Amino acid sequence: MPSLELTFLGTGTSQGVPIIGCDCHVCRSKDPRDNRTRTSLLIKAPDLHFVIDTPPDFRDQCLREEINRLDAALFTHAHTDHIMGFDDMRRFCEMEDRKMPIFAGEETMSHLRRMFQYAFDPPQIWKNYLRLSPNVIQGPFQLGETTVLPVELPHGKMTTTGYVFSREGRKLLAYFTDCASVPDVAREAARGAEVLVLGALRDAPHPTHMNFEQAFKTAAAIAPGRTFLVHLCHEVAHAKKELEMSEGCQLAYDGLKVLSTKS
Ligand SMILES: [Zn+2]
Ligand SMILES: [Zn+2]
Ligand SMILES: [Zn+2]
Structure with a gap:
């Protein structure tokens, strides 16, 4: 049975949670699930290990999860909370x-x-410097045995890349963060995936991110096996909010591991 092992490296919005200088109850929470580094996902396929985005907390996330191997990195967009x-x-x-x-x-x-x-045009090659093999996405591509289908998502004036991952013809994961909505083409691409990861900022509407209500509706339309919500802000107290989840939806938290296996 094809499967991907997912580790939520970070699940927070752009400033992370807690926010510097904020003394709200979530920023002061002792619940480790309310401590959110910036959003990133580690995907372990049987043949390759890759990440989606390298946020400012990437080094700490690698140390925390004892990541000792990385075969590729995919990027959703160039906002600083996803690339620094x-x-x-x-x-x-x-x-x-x-x-x-x-x-x-x-x-x-x-x-x-x-x-x-x-890193793109190194004046000199040093063994311990970043060396890149850049690939501009122009359509579906392979990461070893995993087929990756990119889709476009609206995020204010820019477009975010969402990704749908399949192995042996099975849709295992759809990853859509930082989007104001999920257009029909992307919904169809993700329909019936085993795991759906959606960005959901908070309860209140936001011009460039989905809120919980929009994320719940999107998840219902895509009808995945399970949905995990990420990119959460400091208005979201995990213990309280998890009681208000729509059926099949869960809040992700830093360090959460999920296996995308067909039940
Ligand atoms: Zn973001
Ligand atoms: Zn706060
Ligand atoms: Zn963004």
Whole structure:
């Protein structure tokens, strides 16, 4: 049975939770599930291990989860909360003495190239520096035996790349974060996936992110096996909010591990 092992490296919104200088009850919470680093997911397939996004907390997330191998990185978009740990992939280049394959849409890749120019056009190759093998996404692609279908999602004035992962013809995971909605094409691409990961910021509406109500409706339309919500802000107290979840939906939290197996 094909399967992916998922580890939620981070589940927080752009500033993380707690927020610097905030003394609200969630930022002061002793519940470890209310401590959220910026959103990122580790995916372990039987043949390859890859991450979606490298947030500012990426180094701490790698240490916390004892990640000692990384075969590729996929990027959703170039907002700083998704890319500022980019350079910390250098350690995986050093350990394996190889280039890191990265995958991103054209606009995202151009921002990465601008911000991390030294890694794209190195003046000199050092073994412990970040070395890249960049791949601009133009359609479905393979990561070993895993087929990856990219879809476009609206995120304010920009577009975010969502990803649907399949193995042996089975849709195992759809990952849609940082989007104001999930258009029909993306819904169809994700329909019936074993696991759906959706960005859901808070209860109140937001111009560029889905709130809980929108995420619940989107999950119901996609009808996955299970849905996990990420990119949560400090208005979300895990213990209280998990009692208000729509059927089949759960709040993710940092360190949560999920196996995408057909039950
Ligand atoms: Zn974000
Ligand atoms: Zn707060
Ligand atoms: Zn964003």
